[in-house]
Amino acid sequence: MMRKCGVWICVVIAAVVAIGFYYRYDPSHTLWTPKCVMLGLTGYKCPGCGTQRMFYHLLHGHFLTAISYNYFAALLTPYLFILATTYLAPQSGYTQWVRRHLATKWAAYSYGILFILWWFLRNLLGL
Amino acid sequence: MYYYINSAGQQAGPIAADQLAANGVTGETLVWKAGMSQWTKAAQVAELQSFFAPQPQQPSYQPQNQAYRPQNQAYQPQNQGYQPQNQAYQPQTQSYQPQNMGGVQKKPDNNMVLAVVSTICCCLPLGAYSIYCAAQVDGAFRGGKYDDAVEWSEKAKKWAIWSIVLGLIGNIIYMFTYGAGVLSQL
Numbered sequence: 001m002m003r004k005c006g007v008w009i010c011v012v013i014a015a016v017v018a019i020g021f022y023y024r025y026d027p028s029h030t031l032w033t034p035k036c037v038m039l040g041l042t043g044y045k046c047p048g049c050g051t052q053r054m055f056y057h058l059l060h061g062h063f064l065t066a067i068s069y070n071y072f073a074a075l076l077t078p079y080l081f082i083l084a085t086t087y088l089a090p091q092s093g094y095t096q097w098v099r100r101h102l103a104t105k106w107a108a109y110s111y112g113i114l115f116i117l118w119w120f121l122r123n124l125l126g127l
Numbered sequence: 128m129y130y131y132i133n134s135a136g137q138q139a140g141p142i143a144a145d146q147l148a149a150n151g152v153t154g155e156t157l158v159w160k161a162g163m164s165q166w167t168k169a170a171q172v173a174e175l176q177s178f179f180a181p182q183p184q185q186p187s188y189q190p191q192n193q194a195y196r197p198q199n200q201a202y203q204p205q206n207q208g209y210q211p212q213n214q215a216y217q218p219q220t221q222s223y224q225p226q227n228m229g230g231v232q233k234k235p236d237n238n239m240v241l242a243v244v245s246t247i248c249c250c251l252p253l254g255a256y257s258i259y260c261a262a263q264v265d266g267a268f269r270g271g272k273y274d275d276a277v278e279w280s281e282k283a284k285k286w287a288i289w290s291i292v293l294g295l296i297g298n299i300i301y302m303f304t305y306g307a308g309v310l311s312q313l
Contacts, residue, residue: 003143031302034248034298034302035298035301035302037297037298037301040301047246047247048246048247048248048249051248072247073247076243076247079243080240080243080244083239084240087240100234102239103236103237103239103240103261104237104265105237105261105262105264105265105266108237108239108242108258108259108261108262109262111239111243111258112255112258112259112262115246115258
């Protein structure tokens with residue numbers, strides 16, 4: 001239980017720092033956010049490109065602008081959020097149910113396929 | 128972190144090794160943790176020797192131990208009050224839960240969150256392998272290969288973390304190398 005408390009404190013601190021940071025700094029105009037190595041070296045976007053800008057605009061309430069930076073990440077965010085909270089919440093029938101249905105091999109395979117599809121599509125269609 | 132079979136005959140845990148005794152585990156209780164091939168009596172687990180091995184050479188230690196027992200027993204009813212909740216959930220899953228040494232096994236976590244984060248943030252092949260490992264957990268578990276499932280689960284976690292760490296290091300090197308040049312490409 002002590003361990004869970006520690007994890008909780010770390011997660012809350014990390015979340016507050018991250019939200020503060022991405023609220024204050026637009027990743028398009030600062031050097032202090034990670035830049036995509038693949039985009040820089042090859043000119044092709046990786047599937048994660050735009051995620052930071054998405055969060056920046058999400059935090060400023062520009063919902064449509066936000067998801068336009070990375071539709072894939074916009075889809076993933078609620079999924080990851082729901083799944084991640086089941087690790088922080090006390091164990092119950094609900095957390096078991098969520099994990100049994102969301103963290104399955106089908107989720108993993110679908111994710112892999114969507115990841116590759118999105119990778120090609122965004123570079124071909126300029127998304 | 129150990130799992131153990133409680134007085135009601137059900138799997139409980141995971142809890143840290145030094146918490147076992149406080150939860151009613153004795154040298155005779157079956158315990159298990161990731162990496163162990165089967166449920167084993169606590170007294171026979173090398174790592175738990177200091178907690179559960181009989182210590183006839185230290186009689187002065189014994190009374191202390193016995194004074195501690197009643198506390199343990201006071202804790203049990205609490206535990207049993209909690210069981211019905213659990214049991215409402217069991218029947219659904221028992222159709223595919225393999226039995227291992229009498230204890231009901233829980234499916235190991237497939238660490239999807241870490242695996243997904245590692246692929247989206249770091250774009251490394253290691254992250255893809257982590258996703259692959261995560262996908263193997265279900266199959267191994269339903270096939271009754273609990274140890275394999277645990278192994279895939281740990282692999283998924285390990286490679287996701289490596290992917291994130293290498294991704295961060297790569298990114299830092301890249302930023303220092305290209306600096307402002309990167310900014311203009313945004």
